[in-house]
Amino acid sequence: MANPKPSSLMPGTPIGGYRVIRRVAAGGFGVVYLAAGDDGQQVAIKEYLPASLVSRAPGQLQPQISPEKLSLYRLGLKSFFEEGRSLAQISHPSVVSVLNFFRENETVYMVTNFLEGASLQDFIVTARNLRQAKVFRESTIRSLFDEVLRGLRIVHQHKMLHLDIKPANVFITDDNKAVLIDFGAAREVLSKEGNFIRPMYTPGFAAPEMYRRDTTMGPWTDIYAIGACMFACMHGFPPSDAPQRAPEDKTLNTLKRLQGVYSDDLLEIVHWCMELDPQKRPQTVFALQKELNRTGARRYTQLTVGDKVKLQFDSVMTSTKKTVLMVTQIGKNF
Template identity: 70%
Template sequence: MATQHKTKPAPLAPETQVGGYRIVRKVASGGFGVVYLALSPDGQKVAIKEYLPASLVERGPGESSPVVPPDKLALYRLGLKSFFEEGRSLAQISHPSVVSVLNFFRENDTVYMVMNYLEGASLQEFVITARELKRKKIFRESTIRSLFDDILQGLRVVHQHKMLHLDIKPANVFITDDNKPILIDFGAAREVLNQQDKRFRPMYTPGFAAPEMYKREGSFGPWTDIYAIGACIYACMTGYPPYEAPQRLEKDRLQAQLSKLRGVYSDNLIEIVEWCMALDAMARPQSVFNLQRELGAENARRYTNLTMGEKLRLHIDELVNDTKSQVQKVRDVTRFGAPVQAVQSPTPDRGKPADRERN
């Protein structure tokens, strides 16, 4: 039984009919659902998201209904209700920067959400491609500002409908073939299950999840999504995610990281990222409108270069951190009784802190 339990529930087979739609193939799957490419009754391509939490259900190949063990039924139904509510709320939102939910229905003892099928690529793919070009700027500042202005317009409407996204990251910002950004893959059902049951490992994306998401009784609000927006802008400036919140709470190096971008991006854009990513939720913009106003302000943009003294301080700071991590490794090894020589061989790890910083 143990090995069977670890098997992921099987996706619906191609050609399966569900709610009048015909499944073409599985496109993606995660811990909480499966996304399919399907055809509507009139032959239009659509994306269908099926509620299928892998840790709560089983389903064999060729079957359509998930099997839920009795001890997991209450939790399964709670997530199902949340997923259904999410579909209903999203169906009421009509905005070009928010994924369109065309239909949602119950069938096979689960729920399906029918959405526009999008052609294009995720912001994450664009960031990785741009990063590989090794330019000083990952994206131009004007591109960042217009891209996030569009995203924020959509997010503002989401918040006006008393919804939060809770999983904003470059992988969940889809850029269509005509260059329109769209917020996809909302995390509400996932978040409800995370909070209700300790068996669920919270599905947070390191670097993009606000500090309050790591707390069992964290208070979520627009400021939680705004932290993630700041982290996405940071990724568009550096090519990498920022340090994750728990690391920042121990030693916050965000300011030092952003200092390296002085002179490359305007002081104002750097300050906006710091503001959005404040560890204290109340120190962040409290509404999308506050942030939009600042991001779209037509101020003269200052570009302040680092002085030689500041460059030197940053360099020394990095050296100190590098040395500290080496010392910590020695301590960790010796604490468990291993000989010190184990970490005193030539140091292939010397690049690691910087790599981690960038990742």
């Protein structure tokens, strides 16, 4: 039987000069709360609370860690704290703003500005359900990811990697700003150092090198995830998980079916970002930005009538199967 997940802090709990209002979200590595400071300003507070390493009963403040898991817990704690310290030095509208970070209750809390809006994941699901040829317009995809890449470029300039870029971690605010949230440094450290049965990555968006211990990660690792996010914006569903792509790459087949719907230029960029070989991808965000913003006429494959009929037939035949298989995995895959 699986161990129960550690309980979240109760509403009204005081921590670090803030008071918890309610839990907003919880994952395998922490809990996010809506809280308010003494001045009444609402903030988001993320608590380091890896569910695989700790337990906590309702009403308790401190997580309980067994002795054999203590060293790994502290390793992730250190990484989480350093991530907060590094993010606090970044000021960019496309990167979540860290206002404060502190130790309390034998764990660490990261305080960020509270964003109102919805995630890119929510927009993808809504747009996909409209069942139109294009999930998002190409101009929307290009402008959205140009904004995201501006923030990611600053992150990389600070010698940081995001390591968990996915539609759920691209937040679209009510004033139409795209913001990168929920960095994965602690997740990465625990995945590499711990003996976990399942990898701690989001299937479809994690680069293949994230599943191996003998390869180097870098900006190209985040760039793979950017390509996967663009793929999801065009197709409506996540791409195949990287380790499953090698035998028969269904991702490439899907991109081919999108010819004529999106420009060849954009499809080539997505393919470039999602190369399984890290050295074949853009090595820097700047290189990717340069191609994404290249001016000039966009090339479209001219489909024959037969091609169009075949694509429509394939879409009808597979839509029901995809919906059954993929919708049941939306929470896990995103």
